[in-house]
Amino acid sequence: MTPSKATPLLEARELSKRYMVGKTFMPGSGRAVHAVDKVSLSVWAGETVGLVGESGSGKSTLGRCLTRLYDISGGQLLYEGEDISEATARELLPIRRKMQMIFQDPSASLNPRRRVRDMLAEPLAVHKIRPRNEIGDRLAELMGLVGLPVEYLDRYPHEFSGGQRQRIGIARALAMEPQLIVADEPVSALDVSVQAQVVNLFADLRERLNLTYVFIAHDLGVVRQVSTRVVVMYLGTIVEMGETESLFAAPAHPYTRALLSAIPRLSASGERIVLEGDLPSPLDPPKGCVFSTRCPLATDLCRNERPKLTAGANGRSVACHTPLAS
Amino acid sequence: MTDPIRPALLDVDHLKVSFATDRGRVTAINDVSFRIDDGEFVAIVGESGSGKTVSLLSILGLTDRRTTFVEGTAAFRGRPILGLPDRELRRIRGKQIAFIPQDPLTALTPVHTIGWQIVEQIRTHETVSKEAAKKRAIELLDEVGLPNPAAAFGRYPHQLSGGMRQRAVIAMALSCNPALLVADEPTTALDVTVQAQVLDLLKRLRRDHGSAIILITHDMGVVAEVADRVMVMYAGRVIERGTAREIFAAPEHPYTWGLMASIPPVEGPRPHRLPSIPGTPPTPANIPPGCAFAPRCAHRFAPCAGLPPALSASGHDAFCFLDDNARAAGRAALFAAPETAA
Numbered sequence: 001m002t003p004s005k006a007t008p009l010l011e012a013r014e015l016s017k018r019y020m021v022g023k024t025f026m027p028g029s030g031r032a033v034h035a036v037d038k039v040s041l042s043v044w045a046g047e048t049v050g051l052v053g054e055s056g057s058g059k060s061t062l063g064r065c066l067t068r069l070y071d072i073s074g075g076q077l078l079y080e081g082e083d084i085s086e087a088t089a090r091e092l093l094p095i096r097r098k099m100q101m102i103f104q105d106p107s108a109s110l111n112p113r114r115r116v117r118d119m120l121a122e123p124l125a126v127h128k129i130r131p132r133n134e135i136g137d138r139l140a141e142l143m144g145l146v147g148l149p150v151e152y153l154d155r156y157p158h159e160f161s162g163g164q165r166q167r168i169g170i171a172r173a174l175a176m177e178p179q180l181i182v183a184d185e186p187v188s189a190l191d192v193s194v195q196a197q198v199v200n201l202f203a204d205l206r207e208r209l210n211l212t213y214v215f216i217a218h219d220l221g222v223v224r225q226v227s228t229r230v231v232v233m234y235l236g237t238i239v240e241m242g243e244t245e246s247l248f249a250a251p252a253h254p255y256t257r258a259l260l261s262a263i264p265r266l267s268a269s270g271e272r273i274v275l276e277g278d279l280p281s282p283l284d285p286p287k288g289c290v291f292s293t294r295c296p297l298a299t300d301l302c303r304n305e306r307p308k309l310t311a312g313a314n315g316r317s318v319a320c321h322t323p324l325a326s
Numbered sequence: 327m328t329d330p331i332r333p334a335l336l337d338v339d340h341l342k343v344s345f346a347t348d349r350g351r352v353t354a355i356n357d358v359s360f361r362i363d364d365g366e367f368v369a370i371v372g373e374s375g376s377g378k379t380v381s382l383l384s385i386l387g388l389t390d391r392r393t394t395f396v397e398g399t400a401a402f403r404g405r406p407i408l409g410l411p412d413r414e415l416r417r418i419r420g421k422q423i424a425f426i427p428q429d430p431l432t433a434l435t436p437v438h439t440i441g442w443q444i445v446e447q448i449r450t451h452e453t454v455s456k457e458a459a460k461k462r463a464i465e466l467l468d469e470v471g472l473p474n475p476a477a478a479f480g481r482y483p484h485q486l487s488g489g490m491r492q493r494a495v496i497a498m499a500l501s502c503n504p505a506l507l508v509a510d511e512p513t514t515a516l517d518v519t520v521q522a523q524v525l526d527l528l529k530r531l532r533r534d535h536g537s538a539i540i541l542i543t544h545d546m547g548v549v550a551e552v553a554d555r556v557m558v559m560y561a562g563r564v565i566e567r568g569t570a571r572e573i574f575a576a577p578e579h580p581y582t583w584g585l586m587a588s589i590p591p592v593e594g595p596r597p598h599r600l601p602s603i604p605g606t607p608p609t610p611a612n613i614p615p616g617c618a619f620a621p622r623c624a625h626r627f628a629p630c631a632g633l634p635p636a637l638s639a640s641g642h643d644a645f646c647f648l649d650d651n652a653r654a655a656g657r658a659a660l661f662a663a664p665e666t667a668a
Contacts, residue, residue, distance in 0.1 A: 193606075222590050264522075
């Protein structure tokens with residue numbers, strides 16, 4: 001099947017991920033936590049989808065379900081129109097090549113006992129991407145792409161700074177010549193001055209290699225900088241999504257507005273909406289709207305009936321009974 | 327500004343901290359001087375390895391004395407505290423100076439309830455009955471905004487969320503009404519909406535209790551939000567200091583410009599590329615001689631091989647050779663209308 005305008009690169013249809021907690025040997029014990037609850041999301045070739053939300057929102061779990069790093073518990077996942085929800089590891093192998101993941105902590109995702117050269121060469125050999133005699137050239141090319149000197153190929157991970165390690169993590173993902181990269185908090189462990197370098201690298205690589213990204217981050221400034229579209233998650237569900245600049249300029253969901261207003265800014269502007277309390281337990285989600293327990297505008301309707309994610313004008317979708325006017 | 331009769335709350339002079347490592351002595355902090363007055367909110371900003379945490383831990387006597395060498399002086403209300411025996415330091419720490427660490431889990435023991443830990447803290451420093459201490463602990467939990475404080479009193483740390491734990495630690499820090507609160511990245515592990523709650527709490531504490539607060543952070547946005555005065559640290563030295571108003575209006579040091587410019591904006595036009603500082607911050611073991619920022623600085627010139635003139639005793643100043651005109655030009659170039667995405 002060829003990708004076309006009509007087929008998203010990656011599509012989740014009512015995707016769910018449940019975990020059982022408190023399960024003992026007694027039959028029927030334990031309860032299900034809905035980490036991701038019936039999320040539908042299409043990722044189109046060439047775009048960068050920013051996934052934002054606070055801890056417990058399910059954004060990382062969703063990212064890992066999208067790459068089938070986690071098995072999904074419900075719904076469907078399609079890659080270029082092909083259903084891969086139930087695909088076995090063997091069936092997934094060709095798709096894994098096209099879909100790579102980059103993780104938050106580059107030191108935890110690199111093997112401390114192996115040289116960069118070996119870590120980058122292994123996937124090339126496993127997936128038989130390049131003949132053996134071309135691997136050396138490809139490695140040099142990869143290092144060039146991520147802005148590291150070729151000599152660093154013979155170093156071990158501990159010899160690098162955090163920013164350089166993350167560049168190696170990116171090089172390893174690029175080794176597979178993927179179409180789609182799911183990056184889970186790729187810059188949040190980096191110092192501010194280094195973070196900007198890596199954010200720029202992501203943008204450069206997208207242009208040079210025609211990549212599509214799903215970019216998961218809690219830093220809203222970073223997400224705004226890299227994304228073409230933003231998806232806001234809360235308690236395992238999507239509460240709002242839309243085109244980046246319009247979503248930041250005029251959020252429609254009260255949660256998005258509170259989240260944006262909470263960012264400390266260099267120049268004091270606008271009033272801050274300080275939310276009361278914490279995220280509700282995903283074991284015991286509110287009956288109505290997921291945000292109704294903390295929403296300053298919640299009504300009885302909100303507390304009793306969960307609003308559906310509804311598409312509006314300009315590609316904006318919002319799950320709210322009383323969305324804010326722009 | 328300096329009151330000759332009344333000593334500063336905390337007066338640090340020429341602080342130098344070095345560590346014994348297997349590659350010899352490594353100097354992490356060099357020539358750091360500052361003073362904090364009652365009720366001030368001061369932020370120390372820097373990246374990892376800049377020495378912002380080590381400088382305060384060493385002032386509070388919380389570093390390992392066998393491997394860490396602290397030189398210079400630090401006086402709390404006029405009384406020297408560097409090198410005081412632990413017994414005496416403990417009477418100041420926890421009572422007059424309280425410390426809030428980045429990760430509340432490391433400050434709480436998992437085997438006792440939150441309430442038990444606060445009561446212990448109160449009874450260590452004051453002679454009060456258990457009942458009175460308990461009552462006070464519940465009041466404190468209420469004050470830091472924990473919902474249902476009486477129930478929270480009986481909870482164990484693992485039963486609370488990250489934001490609630492950080493508030494419990496703040497309640498513990500407040501239990502003896504400290505004159506100085508040192509908070510090391512207190513919101514870094516928290517989500518942005520919870521961070522907003524904790525920052526509001528810190529501002530309220532300063533207002534209601536008159537405590538001075540030293541906030542250690544890497545986040546310029548947080549600084550702009552809360553601080554009166556700012557010290558920017560790089561490679562173990564204070565490289566810029568001034569009031570928050572001065573520093574945000576006209577930062578003087580090229581490193582501070584870089585820090586501020588590299589934050590992606592959440593409003594206004596999106597820059598096509600983020601201005602970034604090349605390279606990485608040095609670790610204490612390989613701090614370059616002369617101006618430590620020079621290798622990463624776009625404005626370096628011959629004099630930068632030497633050490634810039636010391637900061638003036640007061641007012642807004644930067645540890646840099648550039649003159650006022652060069653600083654104004656450099657700043658203008660970086661903060662002028664950014665190139666925006668098409």
